[in-house]
Amino acid sequence: MTILAAAGITLTTFAFMEFWAWFMHKFVQHGPLWVLHRSHHVRHPHPVERNDLFFLIYGGISAALLITGDDGGRWWFWVGVGIAAYGTVYFFVHDVLIHGRLRFWKKSKNTYLRALNMAHKTHHKTSGRDGSAEFGLLWVSPRYLHWPANKPQTKRRRTAALWNSQG
Template identity: 70%
Template sequence: MTMLAAVAVTTATFFGMEFVAWFMHRFVLHGPLWFLHRSHHVRHPHNFERNDFFFLFYGSLSMLLIVFGSPTHDFRFWMGVGIAAYGTLYFFVHDVLIHGRLRFWRKSRNTYLRALNMAHKIHHKTTGRDGSEEFGLLWISPKYFRLALRRPAPTRVIKSRSATAG
């Protein structure tokens, strides 16, 4: 497989995963697998949720594609790489930035990331199986961009030592 074809397959898989994630979230997680996904929509004191097990499905799929495609680096290998890349971005955007499950990346002043955060908060406004909107990760409705542009990002005030010592 040529490098151009490998990049094309990886990129197409990466962006295709956004549709897969939206579809699965909308019709499967908020459908027959709600009993697992519900843990993500309610407050709880635990570090992990039943919803976290979904990474096993996509991680296993990615791993199998990479393993079986490795001998010849055929399309399966590059599809596995695309799924892994999407999963990595998903982890950093969804779990770290939006939900703050690891505290090394605080809220962003970037308009896109703020709009993404707003859309996700709207999704979580309903704690039930029905009535949610905004099921994707990277694609969000334009109304959230307009909202993020209208509401300026909060400014960060850094207190000087002399101001806090007195």
């Protein structure tokens, strides 16, 4: 397996996982597996949710592909790497940044990350199975990208803008 092929399979898998996550979230987690996903839409004092089983499912699939992939010699090893990479990004963006399940990463000032947060808050406006919007993780509707940019300036920003305009 060439490095270029391995990188291509990994990146393609990572990109596909965004579509797959959206599809599964919208049609399966808010459908027949709502019994597991519901725990993510209600407040509770527990550090672990039934919804976390989805992480174990995808982690298990990724691990099986990595273990049987002949240390990179088989194409499915790199599919496992792509799934694991997406799962890692998902964990840090969704669980750590958006939901604050670990307190080491505070809210970001980055426009894209703030837009992701707003889209996710839109998704959580309903606590029920139906009526939610915004099922993806990394792809953000352009309307959310405009919101953080249009947010009023903080006092520090206004002061800096005034200072810079005075030469």
